[in-house]
Amino acid sequence: MDTTGILDEALERLHSSGPERLGWLSNHAPMAVEALAAHGQARSVHRWLDLYAPRLEEFPSGVEPVTAADWQRALGDPRRAADWIGYFGREIAERPWRDVLGEWWPRLLPGMYGGATHPVIRVGHAVRTLLAGEATEPRLSELAHGLGYWAARHHAVTALVPLPGADSAAAALDAVTPVAERDGGFPTRLARVRGLPAWAATVTDPDAAHRHLTELVRAATHRYATHGHGDATMLVHSATAPNAVLRVLPALPRSLWAPSLRAAWTASAAVTAMYAPDAPTAYTPPGTPTPEEVVELALEHGDEHVIKLTDTALDVGDERALAAALRSIELSEPLD
Incomplete structure (x- = not known):
């Protein structure tokens, strides 16, 4: 720090x-x-x-x-x-x-x-x-x-119907059904989300909640590399929002960890429903830069969402996460 x-x-x-x-x-x-x-x-x-x-x-x-x-x-x-x-x-x-x-x-x-x-x-x-x-x-x-x-x-979302889900966070995100109408801003699209796949709904143990939330952040970050073209800016939040919750867990009573996981999943899945593309696109990053080099590239680009996704990608720490950060640089307009 x-x-x-x-x-x-x-x-x-x-x-x-x-x-x-x-x-x-x-x-x-x-x-x-x-x-x-x-x-x-x-x-x-x-x-x-x-x-x-x-x-x-x-x-x-x-x-x-x-x-x-x-x-x-x-x-x-x-x-x-x-x-x-x-x-x-x-x-x-x-x-x-x-x-x-x-x-x-x-x-x-x-x-x-x-x-x-x-x-x-x-x-x-x-x-x-x-x-x-x-x-x-x-x-x-x-x-x-x-x-x-x-x-x-503060804006609560209620009455979401639990839909068939999957065992892994990545598969559950893949199971999210995009909203039918893709126009309008965040509040308009959020109102169209009626149901989301169930995932980790029965987790109550704090340590298990931490593991599942870590898995969700990794899956959402990896997914950006192949799905970020749906909306280069808004899909960043499918990863950065749950990662924010993950960062807060150590400062919270452990009794709040499982409810935090459930809220983070719902937010990540809802963003996915609102902005995901109809189909993924294969992505091969240009080379294998180090984490330090990726940070330098994000800073040079300057867009705030690129910087924040890069920050989350470095928390995840693997090559697929760094590829997602590089993809955000390619898709986003630079700050000028």
């Missing part, structure tokens, strides 16, 4: 910006700079931020403070993003951050689809930083921003 102080500088710089722009597009910068710093690219963080800066908007105005007595009324109200971030800032200042996370994780977990899964991904990056190093004020504040964004965009 970065020990230069650059990540903290970048987070401080970003916390004057809101979690979204144009009313619905997520601010990816906190996630991308954490990923770069985590993989030895701290020296490039501010240069990357300078390129991304035109996409940032000012921090939104508050409506009224969220309190312990009325938080349910504010849950899922995107107008209350500043109120929620302020609430979690106060909570984390007064209590250990793990206690706050453990209390709110089960409340937020059913709504991880809000903001196209970006809030939980942002929380995953924040928690990784806190677990890896000192709990500095900018890093604690970043967790508050991530949790607050999640609470404001």
